[in-house]
Amino acid sequence: MDNLAETTSLSRLFALSGQAGDRHCRPVTGGARFSLRVPQASLGAAGEALGLDLTGPINRAVSAGQRTALRLGPDEWLLLLAETDAATVAASLSQRLTDGLYSLADISHRQTGIALEGVAVTDILNGGCPLDFDPAAFPVGMATRTIFFKAEIVLWRQDLTRFHMEVWRSFAPYVWSLLANVGCEYAD
């Protein structure tokens, strides 16, 4: 697992390498990601191991320092971590959840991140995503799995005009080119 978390040394695998980005979107390199599944009964212990409160509502993000947990389902979290932190997190979870009733899968290499910023960002996202991005329906701090054209993505609203998108690596060039295409229409 230690090897898998070293994404920086595998730059040739980065789906968007060479893509510099523009005023709206830029690739986010590095970082480790885990898919965490925990039953209701172990939420407290898992939260203590991570230093994050996992008992919050579904489709919300919780952050502490460099650790972020996006609650994507009733028992599913996407953990976004610093690469150096990955092994520590895996070890502390296995230490605290002694009954073994949880699953932690390293998906650092499965997906890549795209940072989206600008006043037109919700319009650009709406080019391929049918969600309502009004702050009342999709407030800052909300994070959910959804769809962008035909690709599955995870969207996390970090600020009114700033989003973090997680996309599977093989879909990344597809999503990237469609973002650029839709973005052409917005001149901010």
Place this chain on the structure above:
Amino acid sequence: MLLIPCPYCGNRPEIEFAYGGEAHVVRAADPRKEDDAAWTEFLYFRKNPRGDHAERWRHAFGCGRFFNVKRNTYTDHIEASYRIGEMLP
């Protein structure tokens, strides 16, 4: 666009969901004891009503959960959505 109320995530656009067929189709506890007619009924025959229909949906591009929806197949009006294991309201 049709909005489907996911019991976990709330109202979400239809495109995020996958249809899972009629709900509450019960599989026999011991299929070997079923006669051919009853087994065929379970495998291949569905109600397909024009009107209220209890059906399964999966929030495939969302929380990933299966749940049940009571939908009118004629008007597309969704009366209720409820979790797997709960009874038809």
